[in-house]
Amino acid sequence: MQIETPPTEKPYDKAEGERRGLIIVNTGDGKGKSTAAFGLALRAHGRGKAVKIYQFMKVPTARFGEHRMFEQLGIPVEGLGDGFSWKSKDLDHSAQLARDGWARARAVILGGEHFLVVLDEITYPLIYGWLPLGEVLTTLRERPRHVHVVLTGRRCPEEIVTMADTVTEMKLIKHAFQAGIPAQRGIED
Template sequence: MSQGPHTEKPYQKPTGERRGLVIINTGNGKGKTTAALGLLMRAQGRGLRTRLFQFIKHEGAKFGEHRSLAALNIPFEGLGDGFSWTSKDLDNSAGLAQAGWEVAKAAILSQDYDLIVLDEATYPINWGWISLEDVLETLRNRPRNLHVVITGRRAPEALIEYADTVTEMQPVKHAFQAGIPAQRGIEH
């Protein structure tokens, strides 16, 4: 049955105060990073100071998002060395994640940004490379108006409990399952 458009506002206006949010995009479906990048662009377009940290992609990566972010003058940093299954040295990968977390943590606590995205941060947290307790403590101590977006599969329950907004992306159908390879500029 079809439902027509709302003729009355379907919700009451919130009465709480505005403050920085912790937003998590998790789940096995596609779109976690893409949604975070869209939010990053929206914030940048409104004059907010933004920064992206990617915990899996490496510093020299030149994916489509990196080219767009550079053109939009949105700062980003690759902190990893690629997919774990392509790593030649997981101890080195863990070290990169730990060093990268220290850079991201300093940015979170710096008061220099309005929105920071920690892309694919759930992976090094779940692998024990980054302390979940340290992440939570850093989020608790961040500047009051700083928004932080965390992406990645299997977000830890404690992180979900702390977050203000959590979206779980779930696959319904994916071209890869039909044997269609990744499409340049669409997904990788």
């Protein structure tokens, strides 16, 4: 480890642009995409802002740790899918769930009543061809100026990356699963 001297002056100038809703993308093969989005949701909720979370691959009855906590805090989370695609009994049905869920999410984004809308794992229905990329891009472009949207998932389409204001790629360096350690309840649920 290299020891550094802490900066004594601010390393950047204050931004002079207008405040507006942002498009934020968390992508990549590393862990933390959804977790980062949920952190933003908590931050916004803590400021009294209206937040809505859509999870495109989770079932509506999912009760993971984040669901339990968001329920206690009054942050609405809606599962739109039927789980992992390899567990699906009918991929056409999975695609229809994604389209139906997108219609609800799109209406909320365009409705402008929420400060932040999280589209968790939306990249999967996009790259599987279940959702029309053009419609998602149009919705992001036409959303009310104050609405922030966070999109998560691996392999985010380049068109969304180009449109986004902030893009973070989570890079996998090492994962416990690779060493044969199973998912840990409270860490990966």
